[in-house]
Amino acid sequence: MNNKPKFNQRYIWMITFAAAMGGFLFGYDFVVIGGAKPFYEPFFDLVTVTQRGWGTSSAIVGCIVGAIICILLSDTLGRKRLLILSGFLFALSAMGTALAESFFAFNAFRMIGGVAMGAALNLVPMYISEIAPAEKRGILVTINQLMIMIGILAAQVVNLLISKFDTELIASPTTQMIRESWSGQLGWRWMFGAEVIPAIIFFFTDVHGS
């Protein structure tokens, strides 16, 4: 090429941030469990280490599955279709986890979210790298890392705000008191449920456009 191309920076940055919403969702999903833990554990009456371990790490099992799905399908189906799929799974998982009535359903939906996390964490940098101009590629791929950090921050803020919403729960409650409180019954559901909004935005921005 003779002349240095004049890039449409707005378009390139817009695509990057739209794709990096996948990183935001990853970050949110990765840490939301930590803030919800003190509330869903009494609700589902989790007492053993194994039960509690499943609660926090069922999503990680899904992450491995998500990465393996990308080995098999990302070259065949393309990046966009899998990004759409992960957006759909993020939304499904957020809704399902928020409405779960059994610990089994809770873990099943967390695992579905994990598949979306495992896929997104890998697909977003792959995608950005493949559309980015060479001299900006490192910066644009790193934007995904920035969005992961913002997602983590968002989950921490949402968890804090929701837990503050319950003014009746005393500072050091018993397990029984947590179970019967608003936080134990509904609060933790909103922590997971809040993710539906960014997940749906991510899904539609991925679907939109050729």
Place this chain on the structure above:
Amino acid sequence: MVPESVRWLVKNGQETKAYKILKKMGGEEYAAFEVKNIRQTISTEHVAHVNFKELLNSKILKLIALGVFLAFLQQWSGINVVIYYASDIFQAAGFNLQEMMVQIVAIGLVMFLSVFVTIFTVEKLGRRKILLLATFLMAVVYGLIGGGFYTGNTGTTVVVLMLVNVMLYSLSLAPLFWVVLSEIYPNRIRGAAMSIGATAHWLANFLLTFSFPAIKETIGWANNFWLYGLICLTGFFVLFRFLPETKGKTLEDIERELAG
């Protein structure tokens, strides 16, 4: 909003679509140049066909080994342990609960701010320099942290050193693992090859999280940090020998260099 990846489109025989997207990004000349350049890396038999046997090609196997090594280095350089077990570590260093909560928030803040250092330096210094400098310094700092625990000089010094390593990790291995992984594989099989690195990253994460309590119990805090120091130092030497610089090059130039 999110068009399909132009490189996947060309690989899949949809050059017209790729051209349109590239034209919107950088004009006609850029689009024509890019499509032609990408097309050159994909032989006729590879268009619209995925051949997983490609992964066994010796040059690609070497690049996959590099990706898997980076994945294990990223996970086993010890920062995940600092994050997951922050409260245990700070307790062992002699802090109470309230002080610990402040330090955990400090970890989050340091990680967030470090990403900006990467954004401002990754295209100037390059991936290689940042990774080499950070892994080397991390090894030194882990040596000091281990020394602190060994001699009983814990307290604030250990917390500060820990935050230094969180910063070094967050501006190097954390983002650059993904940057390098997304750059070193050829167009025709990038999806599968990169995803193998991502799978290795989860496997390494899983192994670390499960083995850490047992390792710490067996060898103690000081040796534990020295072990991470040793891992970082190994990482430094391996990357010094095998990590190519990918800064500023097109994915196609990188491919010709590494897998051509």
